[in-house]
Amino acid sequence: MSTAEEQHGPGRRTLLRAAAAGGTVTAAATAATAVPAQAAQAAAGRRFDTGSPRFALAVLPDTQYLFDADSADPAPLRETFRHLVADRSGANIAFMTHLGDVTEHGTEDEIRRAAQTFRTLHGKVPYSVLAGNHDIASSTDDQRGDSAYLREFGPRRYASMPTFKGASPDGYNSHHIVRAGGRDWLVLALDWRISDKGLTWAQGVLDAHSALPAVLTTHDLALPEGDGSARLSEHGQRLWDGLIRANDQIFLALGGHYWPPGRTVLTNDAGHDVHVHITNYQDRYYGGAGMIRTYGFDLARGVIDVETFAPWFLSRDPARRTALEAETVELTGAADRFSLSIDFDGRFAGFAPVVPPKPRPASAVLPRGxxxxxxxxxxxxxxxxxxxxxxxxxxxxxxxxxxxxxxxxxxxxxxxxxxxxxxxxxxxxxxxxxxxxxxxxxxxxxxxxxxxxxxxxxxxxxxxxxxxxxxxxxxxxxxxxxxxxxxxxxxxxxxxxxxxxxxxxxxxxxxxxxxxxxxxxxxxxxxxxxxxxxxxxxxxxxxxxxxxxxxxxxxxxxxxxxxxxxxxxxxxxxxxxxxxxxxxxxxxxxxxxxxxxxxxxxxxxxxxxxxxxxxxxxxxxxx
CATH class of the missing domain: 2.60.120.200 (Jelly Rolls)
Structure with a gap:
């Protein structure tokens, strides 16, 4: 979005979660119309270790300048997807979530080009996408009805993914359950302007999966303060009051739309931290060049290590990178590379308490010899x-x-x-x-x-x-x-x-x-x-x-x-x-x-x- 849009236009954000609720468009119901590209590989993770205490969530913000009418260039995004596929085993990448504004104008041609580019990833790494204000009519909420975005990035796209657990009846909000670190995680991907009906659906998803820690993604969530910090935007405040603060499951909320990146920590009704982050690089060289942020969960150390880099530039010979490529290949400022200390068991104890193992009798621990x-x-x-x-x-x-x-x-x-x-x-x-x-x-x-x-x-x-x-x-x-x-x-x-x-x-x-x-x-x-x-x-x-x-x-x-x-x-x-x-x-x-x-x-x-x-x-x- 432009600077003017940043000041006056609506924002976007994606809510990541997984749950089944009444009125949900389920994966089974949409399986017959599943996107076929490599869907047979939808085991989407034969190389992914679901039991390892270390895994990564990849976050991809606003790619709109790569799909901007006749100036489109999908090459950076294809390279980002190739990187995620190639590095899925090494980085133990569990899931990728896009934060909206896939395209600049939301035209059928732009949306179709973006959808084709996603075929590089499809069937190999599970993912979610949500609508930003540039992907649909920005004056509408998720009850807008049919759109070019919905036809390509609606529920049928995810139906072959084992992580996809359903969408709201309108099709613009989805939820996913990701198995990683030996447990299930809920990812909620929410429309940039979720309606009251959408919020009711999202609450139903949370209620149906009340023991799962949840990551919420949406397009418009928080505004940057200019010093690396952030505060809730008007729409972010609505999400906070209407969904996040009362649901202790939500511990991480991610949005794009605004720049520069920033973050804050809010306290929910249970007295626990909720990490709220802005991730967006469209103002950087080459429209951000498909730059991604990875959230590296380490359950053993009790941290999430965050890194930001551009695979497209990373794939090039360092000696032949231009000056702008070299300075954008990786971002290491305090807003782009940091660690979050989280006592996962303690943070999740209110809704998913750790059940201590029962004592074992001596007869069970007397091996031969x-x-x-x-x-x-x-x-x-x-x-x-x-x-x-x-x-x-x-x-x-x-x-x-x-x-x-x-x-x-x-x-x-x-x-x-x-x-x-x-x-x-x-x-x-x-x-x-x-x-x-x-x-x-x-x-x-x-x-x-x-x-x-x-x-x-x-x-x-x-x-x-x-x-x-x-x-x-x-x-x-x-x-x-x-x-x-x-x-x-x-x-x-x-x-x-x-x-x-x-x-x-x-x-x-x-x-x-x-x-x-x-x-x-x-x-x-x-x-x-x-x-x-x-x-x-x-x-x-x-x-x-x-x-x-x-x-x-x-x-x-x-x-x-x-x-x-x-x-x-x-x-x-x-x-x-x-x-x-x-x-x-x-x-x-x-x-x-x-x-x-x-x-x-x-x-x-x-x-x-x-x-x-x-x-x-x-x-x-x-x-």
Missing amino acids: TLAYWRFDASGMRTVPDGGAVADGAVVRDLSGHGNDLTVARLHDSGSEALTWSAEHHPGQPAHASLRFDGGTTPDRGAILRTGARAPLNSEKFLRGYTIETFVRLPEPFEGDHSWMGVLSWEGRNGDAGKTTGWSPLEPTCSLNLSPERFLQFVVYPHRQDADPTSWSHAVPVGRWMHLAVVNDGRRTVMYVDGSRIARNPAQPSTGIATLGKPFVLGATQFDEAFGQGFYGWIGDTRIVGRALRQEDFLTPFG
């Missing part, structure tokens, strides 16, 4: 109230049935607070309980759980390999001196086992410890070799549960943190563990057969298996 399994709920021990002291002499049963029971003992003159029972647990842990250890060096204090003198685990050599797993959480803040505190170990001196290569002959034959820098250290003196291969992790976090696993296949040892293999695993041969018939201990490490400090933090379910397990077979499955 299990030598010991301890847990701290009622199946493994006599529990006390949350925060209550676990008494010396309390027994934690070995649920594998091999008799490797653990008995509680406090170190030195530690008080009752040195070991307490806790209902806290890793979300993927089989048992919903843990023990809270309050060890430290000032003065030396702590508590341990130790096998009995005749426990089979004391003398197990693990010649066929082993997997040692536990769940750990470090307190936040991590206060005091806890240097080289032990998580677990076998008692005894490695020198007594005939080992000569280690840091000291007085350290135990196997232990998992934490360095002053919070690096995990697994040091083992193998039964077969005179060596001490040691694995080192990165600096592990505080205030968060971790799953730790040490896996030995009879040849070498590998440590995993939260299912991820760490880098510093030694290549040295390592067969078995040089145990000395002395107890296995949870909660501390000896030196010269004496305990100093104990562990500081929480320890959950702990399991030892006499063979190497795959990651998908860990206590909380990975992979």
Whole structure:
């Protein structure tokens, strides 16, 4: 649109969502008239990973200057679509949404050219398109009836797409459900001037899919403030008051129409953030050259990383780009490249709360070769109230049935607070309980759980390999001196086992410890070799549960943190563990057969298996 239109004309915006409601034109109802181009490939995503926590939503704003009567040039947009198809697997592109003003005048010729250009994308990446004020008679709303735009970009265009779930009876509004990041997302694509009937339809879609997070797209949503910020336009305010603010599902709303780009964060009726963005580059060189913005969702990191670039210029030899192409190939200003921090589980908890997994019985986590399994709920021990002291002499049963029971003992003159029972647990842990250890060096204090003198685990050599797993959480803040505190170990001196290569002959034959820098250290003196291969992790976090696993296949040892293999695993041969018939201990490490400090933090379910397990077979499955 022109500057004059920006001041006086209406704007446009697209609402992305997916839902089925009364009066909806469904995908099934329009399937018979589906656009045929590559529709057979409408599995539209054989290379797309629906389960990955990282995926992208591609956003394409106003392309009107590329379809402007006889000055049309669809080449930039074709290259954008080729890029999305080629990079769908690499960037894990879930969906593309156009924000309206596909064309400059909305003539049959312009609309037809644009529709033909979209065939480059059709059947390969699912998408939505909505009408902007240049695509239809701008004085009308979505009850305008037939138009060249509706004939080409109405419901029948999307009918072959598995993401398309229906359109409003007038055909100008659509909704889509996108499977990405292991969950469904609703995309609402709304006409530039949605009527009251349209709003009723959209509310019905939201109500029918009330547990889905939603992205709303429309043409006219927000006005730029000139400093990278934005505020709602008149039509955007109508959408906010009539739809967005009362529906907590809508967390992201995207519009074009105005320039330059800008963004703001509004608070909805539930007290939650709604991110409102203007995306439009038609004022840039070559009418924006089909420039796209990608919203890279990373559910693991809790961020959306936003980037803006022009695939048409990107595809050219950098040495041969003109000055204007070079400066437009990528936009890196604060309004075009940024990250949004979103606690997705927390943000969506009001309408789609995370259902914690139920406890799993011990019988479900005893794979072949299990030598010991301890847990701290009622199946493994006599529990006390949350925060209550676990008494010396309390027994934690070995649920594998091999008799490797653990008995509680406090170190030195530690008080009752040195070991307490806790209902806290890793979300993927089989048992919903843990023990809270309050060890430290000032003065030396702590508590341990130790096998009995005749426990089979004391003398197990693990010649066929082993997997040692536990769940750990470090307190936040991590206060005091806890240097080289032990998580677990076998008692005894490695020198007594005939080992000569280690840091000291007085350290135990196997232990998992934490360095002053919070690096995990697994040091083992193998039964077969005179060596001490040691694995080192990165600096592990505080205030968060971790799953730790040490896996030995009879040849070498590998440590995993939260299912991820760490880098510093030694290549040295390592067969078995040089145990000395002395107890296995949870909660501390000896030196010269004496305990100093104990562990500081929480320890959950702990399991030892006499063979190497795959990651998908860990206590909380990975992979």
